[in-house]
Amino acid sequence: MAADSTESSCDGLSIQFDEVVQELRTLFEYSPPTLTADSSWGTPSTRVPFWIYDKHLDGNLKLLHVKSLPTIPKSLAACVDAAMKSIAEGSVELPVLGSSYPASDWPNYGDPLVTNARSVAQFYKDTLGLSCSLFAYMLGIHPRSLSWMSPLCWDMRESTRTLSSWVEKFSLRLKYNLIRKQFFMSPELEEFLGDKMMSELENAATRLPDMATWMIGPVSSEAEAIHRDMDRLILENDLKFKIPSTTGHAPTHSVLIAPPDATLLWLDIGEDDIDDARKTLTKRPLTKGASTGERPRRSARLRHAVIATKALPEADGVPKASPKKSGAKRKADSAPEATNGFIVSPGVEPESPSATERLLQHAWVQSVRKDTSLIIFHCGNFERIGIRHRKTQTLYLSDLIDVVHDKDPAYGKLHLGLYIAAFQDTLDRASQLRDLETVPLLRVPEGTKVQRLKRKAVDFLEPSAKRVRTEIEATSKTETGGALNDDAVFREAGLRNLSLFHFQYGVYNSISPSSFLRVERVLWPSVGPLTSARLHRKYLPREYFTVSIFSPIGDGATGIAHKAKLELLTSANRSVACDVVVKLAFTKEQKERLRHEYSIYAHMADSGVQGVIVGVLGLFEDVEGGPLALVMTHGGKPLEDCIDSEWPIPTEPTEELKSRRAAFLHALQKIHKAGVCHKDLRPPNLLVNESGVVILDFDLARIYFSEDTKFQEFDEFESLLNEMYGLESDSESETDTSTSSVTSLGSSIHASAK
Numbered sequence: 001m002a003a004d005s006t007e008s009s010c011d012g013l014s015i016q017f018d019e020v021v022q023e024l025r026t027l028f029e030y031s032p033p034t035l036t037a038d039s040s041w042g043t044p045s046t047r048v049p050f051w052i053y054d055k056h057l058d059g060n061l062k063l064l065h066v067k068s069l070p071t072i073p074k075s076l077a078a079c080v081d082a083a084m085k086s087i088a089e090g091s092v093e094l095p096v097l098g099s100s101y102p103a104s105d106w107p108n109y110g111d112p113l114v115t116n117a118r119s120v121a122q123f124y125k126d127t128l129g130l131s132c133s134l135f136a137y138m139l140g141i142h143p144r145s146l147s148w149m150s151p152l153c154w155d156m157r158e159s160t161r162t163l164s165s166w167v168e169k170f171s172l173r174l175k176y177n178l179i180r181k182q183f184f185m186s187p188e189l190e191e192f193l194g195d196k197m198m199s200e201l202e203n204a205a206t207r208l209p210d211m212a213t214w215m216i217g218p219v220s221s222e223a224e225a226i227h228r229d230m231d232r233l234i235l236e237n238d239l240k241f242k243i244p245s246t247t248g249h250a251p252t253h254s255v256l257i258a259p260p261d262a263t264l265l266w267l268d269i270g271e272d273d274i275d276d277a278r279k280t281l282t283k284r285p286l287t288k289g290a291s292t293g294e295r296p297r298r299s300a301r302l303r304h305a306v307i308a309t310k311a312l313p314e315a316d317g318v319p320k321a322s323p324k325k326s327g328a329k330r331k332a333d334s335a336p337e338a339t340n341g342f343i344v345s346p347g348v349e350p351e352s353p354s355a356t357e358r359l360l361q362h363a364w365v366q367s368v369r370k371d372t373s374l375i376i377f378h379c380g381n382f383e384r385i386g387i388r389h390r391k392t393q394t395l396y397l398s399d400l401i402d403v404v405h406d407k408d409p410a411y412g413k414l415h416l417g418l419y420i421a422a423f424q425d426t427l428d429r430a431s432q433l434r435d436l437e438t439v440p441l442l443r444v445p446e447g448t449k450v451q452r453l454k455r456k457a458v459d460f461l462e463p464s465a466k467r468v469r470t471e472i473e474a475t476s477k478t479e480t481g482g483a484l485n486d487d488a489v490f491r492e493a494g495l496r497n498l499s500l501f502h503f504q505y506g507v508y509n510s511i512s513p514s515s516f517l518r519v520e521r522v523l524w525p526s527v528g529p530l531t532s533a534r535l536h537r538k539y540l541p542r543e544y545f546t547v548s549i550f551s552p553i554g555d556g557a558t559g560i561a562h563k564a565k566l567e568l569l570t571s572a573n574r575s576v577a578c579d580v581v582v583k584l585a586f587t588k589e590q591k592e593r594l595r596h597e598y599s600i601y602a603h604m605a606d607s608g609v610q611g612v613i614v615g616v617l618g619l620f621e622d623v624e625g626g627p628l629a630l631v632m633t634h635g636g637k638p639l640e641d642c643i644d645s646e647w648p649i650p651t652e653p654t655e656e657l658k659s660r661r662a663a664f665l666h667a668l669q670k671i672h673k674a675g676v677c678h679k680d681l682r683p684p685n686l687l688v689n690e691s692g693v694v695i696l697d698f699d700l701a702r703i704y705f706s707e708d709t710k711f712q713e714f715d716e717f718e719s720l721l722n723e724m725y726g727l728e729s730d731s732e733s734e735t736d737t738s739t740s741s742v743t744s745l746g747s748s749i750h751a752s753a754k
């Protein structure tokens, strides 16, 4: 920001405290130092995040256009000017600065020698993240606070494994604990904000916890090149949102509707030509109502939101025809029988998208998942700020921002404006989402907060296709209850080498399925032939099965486990289905772990271990170079959950408790007999189902081991079970009649295991 404009912003204020004015100037003019990569840490990884999920967004939500909007920095800085103006006009006196004032020493704060994306993020957090969270609230939202405090923070919610060289878990958020449903702020601030504002904030914190999407990369020439290359995508105006290249599959229908864009004027872009948008932006009061808290009337907001969901354009910009007249109808009508009754071609991807395209697509999908309007691409010394316009499925991008050298506005003022805008945008949309829930037709189903399921996919099928589908479901039920149970479905699927994965949860609704080719044989109910599969050009309906992937049920060192449903068309032309779990491994290390886990399952299958481990349908590989997938039976629910629901455990162990505990010890005994030591027996890996118990997760297991290791594992497992059931340990239980029977059961198994 130019110095004279700082003067004009501050001089009009009736602030008696020079100190405040000085700090504001310092912030407005702040430019961070140049960050340098610390070469003693070696070259940072350049892996851009792009996962299979990024290809499976619902068609109504995917990115269609990338356009330039060079006015973004000025528009954001104008949010600050508007806030200052409003303070001046309201004769607001900002409070005296406290001694712990976060901005007072930040120009010299932070180490500009950085190692990776995480340390770039840390530098930002320690400097601007801290200051802007405070100033944005005080200047843009609540200047009448009696002291400097803020309900906002810029931080990482949970420390998670990063599979790429970019970090994406940092964001601007309200200080709110989603699990405990509690704010972390001083009672003084809560009291000052009052019940109405607190309820608005809680609504925003629960519906839209992330106020913007940050993609932070390392200080490296590759990351800088990606930032620069975004200009090429804008110029070419030919973004191809990457979806799996499988063809010939059943048509899928977009079932999700885009949530509302902000009704605040500064984000109201996208429908007009970009030039019009620019003119509009410069003409409009950018933060009208922002600092006053004014918003359009509820009826206007609803009208806006409902209109935003209608007639969303298709990729070619042509509004979608109603399902009745669409090509989808014709395809559904000509379908031979079931939705999986198509001759499909896996179609290996001809060329992989560039790193820039992958990063943009990934960031867009993250932004859709979190439902944020602002996307910030940052790599220490360079940045781009993007605005996601939901209605036109367009990403508007700023020019390349030179973090250190740009002065109009300087980085400090730019980010202060960004925080004010992100906060106002979030509050506005959270309130629209709440209002929308009161409109009966658009009511959000339980469990889908942001992504709004309009109708089930099946409702979009034409009557004839719907009828076929209903008949299939009826047949499926009869077959499952009669001739074709889960074992039979598995046996049939075990003979097929191609699997089509459709992602169907949250914002995901595959436009086309990912093709997965079998790389390892089925291990249950029978052990399949060893020959490895070759990829064919075409597959008949009886040569593949489909898997609908639902939300994740576990996330660990090997990958992400999803609940899923396997469906296939039998040779008798009947569609049958069963529940499965699919574990996806993404990185090289994860794939190695999964292959190892499979080899342990294969060893146990060859040794006749059954019933106490999950059935494995095989290992499959994404033909486009994506993840490796272990498809297995659903083992049941974690023992921990069962114990939680049974708590408090009766002092006298019930028969059921005794037999379940014994069943686990028997299970381990069987596994040991097959020569396998599990090496990771923890509560989440112990499952309970209707027919017994299951031990899971063999990625750390070993086949050859000493007898001592085996005994030690058995003893430790027994102690773990005792602990979980709140039973006494071995030594103590000898004097405890209530637990001795349970312990002796375990000991006798132990003895026989020996």
Ligand SMILES: Nc1ncnc2c1ncn2[C@@H]1O[C@H](COP(=O)(O)OP(=O)(O)OP(=O)(O)O)[C@@H](O)[C@H]1O
Pocket (backbone or CB within 6 Å): 553, 554, 555, 556, 557, 558, 559, 560, 561, 581, 583, 614, 632, 633, 634, 635, 636, 637, 638, 680, 684, 685, 687, 696, 697, 698, 699
């Ligand atoms: N076949 C299955 N049936 C039911 N639940 C499953 C199944 N596979 C995985 N899960 C659930 O997913 C979680 C994670 O799976 P798993 O432990 O196999 O992954 P991992 O990446 O090896 O995890 P970790 O790092 O903890 O070892 C499990 O704790 C379990 O709750």
